[in-house]
Amino acid sequence: MSTEKTIIFSDLDGTLLDHYSYQATPAIQTLAQLRQANIPVILNTSKTLAELEVIRTELKLDTPFIIENGAAIFIPINTFHAQPADTEIIANYWVKSFCLTRQHWLSVLTELSVEFGQFYQGFSSLSVNELSEITGLDLAQAERAKQRQYSEPIQWLGDEVTKKAFIEHLVELGASVVHGGRFIHVGGYCDKGQALIWLTEQYREHYNKDSVYTIALGDGENDTPMLDAADIAVQIRSPVHSFPALYRQFNISQTQLYGPEGWAASIQHLLAEQLLSHSI
Numbered sequence: 471m472s473t474e475k476t477i478i479f480s481d482l483d484g485t486l487l488d489h490y491s492y493q494a495t496p497a498i499q500t501l502a503q504l505r506q507a508n509i510p511v512i513l514n515t516s517k518t519l520a521e522l523e524v525i526r527t528e529l530k531l532d533t534p535f536i537i538e539n540g541a542a543i544f545i546p547i548n549t550f551h552a553q554p555a556d557t558e559i560i561a562n563y564w565v566k567s568f569c570l571t572r573q574h575w576l577s578v579l580t581e582l583s584v585e586f587g588q589f590y591q592g593f594s595s596l597s598v599n600e601l602s603e604i605t606g607l608d609l610a611q612a613e614r615a616k617q618r619q620y621s622e623p624i625q626w627l628g629d630e631v632t633k634k635a636f637i638e639h640l641v642e643l644g645a646s647v648v649h650g651g652r653f654i655h656v657g658g659y660c661d662k663g664q665a666l667i668w669l670t671e672q673y674r675e676h677y678n679k680d681s682v683y684t685i686a687l688g689d690g691e692n693d694t695p696m697l698d699a700a701d702i703a704v705q706i707r708s709p710v711h712s713f714p715a716l717y718r719q720f721n722i723s724q725t726q727l728y729g730p731e732g733w734a735a736s737i738q739h740l741l742a743e744q745l746l747s748h749s750i
């Protein structure tokens with residue numbers, strides 16, 4: 471019997487979901503195969519709880535998931551034998567949070583609003599209609615995207631020099647500033663990698679196995695901590711930017727195909743290799 475358990479951590483936008491259409495269609499069959507093989511797929515995204523609850527139903531996932539760039543992990547109750555330490559019960563989840571709330575970061579932004587307020591638009595100041603226009607999300611999706619708990623995404627409208635000064639001020643005030651696909655995320659120092667490490671440890675204890683084997687897939691700069699923390703990193707090709715640099719040197723692959731097509735092809739490739747054959 472194998473002593474290895476494979477877990478997949480995946481970004482959504484531009485990775486499992488197409489950058490333009492937000493559809494996962496080319497990866498649906500592969501997701502079904504993974505479900506069949508009992509390989510958990512953990513969504514690790516900048517999206518909100520409200521967005522994730524809809525998307526995981528559409529993708530038929532009942533696994534834990536990580537919201538808002540690693541700010542919190544939602545673990546469906548009974549995923550593990552016992553409630554993990556340092557978690558609280560919210561609705562049907564054990565929740566592990568790593569960051570201060572959005573309210574804190576909004577007050578930090580307010581402090582800078584005289585100097586920089588005219589150079590950006592934050593989610594909190596955008597109407598659902600405006601957000602829908604910027605993102606291409608429909609109105610219901612935009613409404614869910616606005617329900618952030620831990621961070622404030624902003625769209626930068628000014629020049630690069632002013633942006634740099636703005637970010638420096640934010641960092642001085644204790645904020646972490648992360649570039650996502652379309653927005654700059656202002657929040658606390660949490661990241662997708664820290665969340666991966668914590669959740670992997672829970673799986674390790676749960677399965678009582680020395681080697682829990684992690685694969686991470688992502689396209690953006692905000693995915694790099696997750697890609698650096700996993701056993702295998704898969705960089706998904708983006709139609710709008712080049713592959714971000716990683717610290718790691720080994721066990722990295724870069725897809726030829728974009729978004730969910732690249733996602734499915736790389737997982738199929740890994741499934742075909744011995745690596746995952748233990749788990750199936």
Ligand SMILES: [Mg+2]
Pocket residue numbers: 481482483484485651688689690
């Ligand atoms: Mg992405």
